[in-house]
Amino acid sequence: MDFAFSEEQEMLRRSAREFLAKECPPSVVRRLMDTPDAYDEALWKKIAGLGWTALGIPEEYGGVGTFLDLVVVLEEAGRALLPGPFFSTMGLAVPAIIEAGTEAQKKKVLNAIAEGSARSTLALTEPAGRWDAHAIGLGAHQRSGGWQLDGVKTFVPDAGVADHIVVAARTRGEGEDGITLFLVDHDMKRLEVKPLETLDQTRRWYEIRFDGAQVGADAVMGSADKAWPHLKRALEWATAALCAEMVGGVQKVLETSTEYAKTRHQFGKPIGIYQAVSHKLADMLVLSESGRSATYYAAWTVDADAPDRSLASSMAKAYVSDAYRKVAGDGIQVHGGIGFTWEHDMHLYFKRAKSSEVTLGDATYHRELVAEALDL
Amino acid sequence: MDFELSASEKEFRDEVRAWLKANGPRDADGEGDGAGDMRAFIERRRAWQRKLFDAGYVGLTWPKEYGGQGRSFMDQLIFNDEMILAHTPEPINVIGLGMGGPVVIAHGTDEQKKRYLAPLLSAEEIWCQGFSEPNAGSDLSGLQTRAEDKGDHYLVNGQKVWTTLAHVAKWCMLVARERKETNPRDGLTYLLVDMESPGIEVRPLVQITGDAEFNEIFFKDVKVPKSQILGEPGQGWAVAMTTLLHERGTLGLALATRAQITAAQLAERARKLGRGSDPLVRQKIAQHTIEARALQLNGYRAVTAVKRTGIPGPEGSILKLMWSELNQRMTETAMDVAGPAAQVGDGDGWKYQFLRSRANTIEAGTSEVLRNILAERVLGLPRSR
Numbered sequence: 001m002d003f004a005f006s007e008e009q010e011m012l013r014r015s016a017r018e019f020l021a022k023e024c025p026p027s028v029v030r031r032l033m034d035t036p037d038a039y040d041e042a043l044w045k046k047i048a049g050l051g052w053t054a055l056g057i058p059e060e061y062g063g064v065g066t067f068l069d070l071v072v073v074l075e076e077a078g079r080a081l082l083p084g085p086f087f088s089t090m091g092l093a094v095p096a097i098i099e100a101g102t103e104a105q106k107k108k109v110l111n112a113i114a115e116g117s118a119r120s121t122l123a124l125t126e127p128a129g130r131w132d133a134h135a136i137g138l139g140a141h142q143r144s145g146g147w148q149l150d151g152v153k154t155f156v157p158d159a160g161v162a163d164h165i166v167v168a169a170r171t172r173g174e175g176e177d178g179i180t181l182f183l184v185d186h187d188m189k190r191l192e193v194k195p196l197e198t199l200d201q202t203r204r205w206y207e208i209r210f211d212g213a214q215v216g217a218d219a220v221m222g223s224a225d226k227a228w229p230h231l232k233r234a235l236e237w238a239t240a241a242l243c244a245e246m247v248g249g250v251q252k253v254l255e256t257s258t259e260y261a262k263t264r265h266q267f268g269k270p271i272g273i274y275q276a277v278s279h280k281l282a283d284m285l286v287l288s289e290s291g292r293s294a295t296y297y298a299a300w301t302v303d304a305d306a307p308d309r310s311l312a313s314s315m316a317k318a319y320v321s322d323a324y325r326k327v328a329g330d331g332i333q334v335h336g337g338i339g340f341t342w343e344h345d346m347h348l349y350f351k352r353a354k355s356s357e358v359t360l361g362d363a364t365y366h367r368e369l370v371a372e373a374l375d376l
Numbered sequence: 377m378d379f380e381l382s383a384s385e386k387e388f389r390d391e392v393r394a395w396l397k398a399n400g401p402r403d404a405d406g407e408g409d410g411a412g413d414m415r416a417f418i419e420r421r422r423a424w425q426r427k428l429f430d431a432g433y434v435g436l437t438w439p440k441e442y443g444g445q446g447r448s449f450m451d452q453l454i455f456n457d458e459m460i461l462a463h464t465p466e467p468i469n470v471i472g473l474g475m476g477g478p479v480v481i482a483h484g485t486d487e488q489k490k491r492y493l494a495p496l497l498s499a500e501e502i503w504c505q506g507f508s509e510p511n512a513g514s515d516l517s518g519l520q521t522r523a524e525d526k527g528d529h530y531l532v533n534g535q536k537v538w539t540t541l542a543h544v545a546k547w548c549m550l551v552a553r554e555r556k557e558t559n560p561r562d563g564l565t566y567l568l569v570d571m572e573s574p575g576i577e578v579r580p581l582v583q584i585t586g587d588a589e590f591n592e593i594f595f596k597d598v599k600v601p602k603s604q605i606l607g608e609p610g611q612g613w614a615v616a617m618t619t620l621l622h623e624r625g626t627l628g629l630a631l632a633t634r635a636q637i638t639a640a641q642l643a644e645r646a647r648k649l650g651r652g653s654d655p656l657v658r659q660k661i662a663q664h665t666i667e668a669r670a671l672q673l674n675g676y677r678a679v680t681a682v683k684r685t686g687i688p689g690p691e692g693s694i695l696k697l698m699w700s701e702l703n704q705r706m707t708e709t710a711m712d713v714a715g716p717a718a719q720v721g722d723g724d725g726w727k728y729q730f731l732r733s734r735a736n737t738i739e740a741g742t743s744e745v746l747r748n749i750l751a752e753r754v755l756g757l758p759r760s761r
Contacts, residue, residue: 001378001379001380001381001385001450001453001676001679001680002377002378002680002683003377003379003673003676003677003679003680004377004677004680004681004684005377006377068377254755258755258756258757261757262756262757262758269758270757270758272751272757272758273757273758273759273760274760275744275747275748275751275760278747278748278751278752278755278757278760279744279747279748279751281751281755281757282697282746282747282748282750282751282755283747285694285750285754285755286694286697286698286750289674289677289694290667290670290671290673290674290694290698291670292677293670293673293674293676293677294666294669294670294673296377296673296677297379297673299377300377300378300379303377304378304379304380306379315665315666315669315670318662318663318666319666319667319670364659367658367659367662367663367666368655368658368659368662370662370665370666371658371659371661371662374643374661374662374665375643375647375652376643376646376647376652376653376657376658376661376662
């Protein structure tokens with residue numbers, strides 16, 4: 001057993017941190033928050049140039065590196081609050097295409113993603129906001145050799161800039177049977193992408209309306225009605241990937257707050273000398289380290305295709321969802337008034353914590369999955 | 377990153393599994409926690425350690441030249457996990473194995489290593505730890521037990537308290553003050569005291585559980601030969617810190633595995649009591665299980681760090697802090713799921729655990745002290761004192 005990243009992966013981390021400090025400092029994050037899609041084409045090109053958009057994609061489709069390499073970069077992206085479709089492309093769409101896509105779809109889309117010429121996302125949730133198979137209701141019916149899609153997907157990250165969208169649809173029955181994935185183009189007819197006003201301005205969500213949208217038979221990913229097991233595995237990748245981003249954010253909040261507690265003086269002393277403050281920071285450290293352990297393990301189970309990958313990713317998401325929210329809130333508290341200002345970055349992490357918490361199922365949802373795994 | 381066992385590790389696991397299956401006592405055979413006759417309980421645990429020792433399963437990571445097995449931390453982890461799966465109890469000499477041995481290996485002379493380690497491993501000699509005093513708890517440097525230099529020996533006078541196993545121990549790791557210095561951490565001397573020496577009196581202290589698991593020790597003109605100093609005279613603080621580092625680090629791993637058992641037992645209890653369908657119970661037990669797992673994974677990361685750097689770091693304090701508070705929450709949930717029945721009889725053993733867990737956040741470093749350690753030594757915040 002070896003529970004640490006390799007020397008090469010630590011080098012990747014250092015170079016990712018340096019790159020993001022230079023190319024995506026808080027000033028850039030804030031500039032992108034004011035744009036319609038929180039997306040910067042030039043930044044995306046640089047990221048692709050570093051090879052980040054190829055990480056975790058199989059070599060035969062233009063990829064390089066493993067899922068664990070991607071996790072290292074995602075952690076740094078979360079630390080820097082990198083806006084735009086990196087997570088939605090690499091964390092949501094890529095695993096769905098790898099798991100369920102046809103050879104032709106993989107060749108076309110994965111290669112395009114790897115070389116940096118395409119962005120993508122996953123449209124799974126509907127207005128009920130649930131992540132389980134039963135909640136997938138968007139209708140798809142066979143029509144003149146292809147399929148017609150009718151219904152609404154919502155809370156879809158980065159749909160405004162995604163060239164391809166993986167859509168989970170209901171083609172028959174209920175529950176896990178009768179789910180079909182479609183790979184559709186953003187620009188197709190009778191598909192309307194509408195931005196939503198989100199708490200977390202660094203990560204944009206959209207509503208997608210399908211109003212008799214027609215796709216060819218070649219849009220079906222794998223075989224019709226049987227997509228759930230593939231989608232479930234893709235969601236395990238996605239969950240571990242999101243947790244990695246969140247852990248990066250937790251660590252940044254902890255470091256910023258610790259630094260502030262060392263330098264901010266009150267009553268003639270640095271506030272970090274007072275145990276009311278230092279013990280809060282110690283608790284933040286425990287949450288950070290434990291969330292990191294749970295996340296790295298989940299990432300390993302996905303990478304190694306270990307039998308407990310479903311349980312491990314649920315455990316990580318349950319833990320890290322609560323941890324990030326708590327740490328980001330306490331980070332504001334340690335900073336006092338300045339932490340509550342728009343000018344300070346702490347609120348950006350607080351908001352990202354919330355948006356990540358409710359993405360891919362919150363702690364309550366994943367605890368229930370753990371309870372099921374325990375045969376309770 | 378790799379969690380797969382190597383071929384030799386798998387082989388070791390299979391060997392341990394088969395041995396434990398053939399030789400291990402079961403909790404159900406009256407090997408539970410502390411209930412009943414304490415002396416008989418201790419003798420059973422002593423015999424169990426002897427059996428483990430004869431099979432080569434005690435001191436797995438210790439050097440071979442001192443009776444250990446020279447194996448890796450990974451093998452120790454594998455062994456711990458197999459003990460859990462087989463529901464076998466811990467060996468009697470927990471304090472000696474977790475602290476006494478490692479500190480002798482780190483600071484002892486060759487002669488001391490030869491003298492103390494082998495009987496510690498075989499449970500022929502049980503160890504206890506004489507650090508805390510009535511007026512020196514979290515602030516160990518305030519201790520008042522004196523060690524007076526009498527040429528070829530020290531004369532020890534004073535009192536220690538909260539000493540687990542003192543009534544059956546042969547050796548006590550004692551920290552005493554040899555001389556007063558400006559810095560109270562200077563002038564302390566670390567002695568290994570023979571508990572059979574004249575002038576030692578051990579009095580049991582009854583805990584809130586009703587058991588007398590720990591003791592007070594009174595030292596009156598107790599002669600300790602100088603061959604029994606560990607480390608340098610007056611430099612006992614450093615030796616004491618090594619002891620505590622091992623206490624919270626390597627012992628932390630044992631706690632991480634123990635948390636797994638408690639969480640599994642709790643889930644079993646909820647199922648048995650028919651409470652498994654209650655959404656709030658499901659949420660609570662899932663959360664405990666997740667935290668127990670996170671704790672274990674923190675331990676694995678610590679083991680990897682030890683493998684790379686050689687010593688347990690202050691991160692070990694995270695394990696102990698997490699375990700103690702989690703264990704209290706788990707025993708509370710165990711009581712809650714039974715309702716009023718939890719109060720009656722022995723509450724299926726949980727009544728004892730519920731009470732005993734209150735000590736977890738006090739013994740081996742209070743949660744407050746551990747948070748100070750994390751704040752100061754890991755985060756680098758200014759010292760509060």
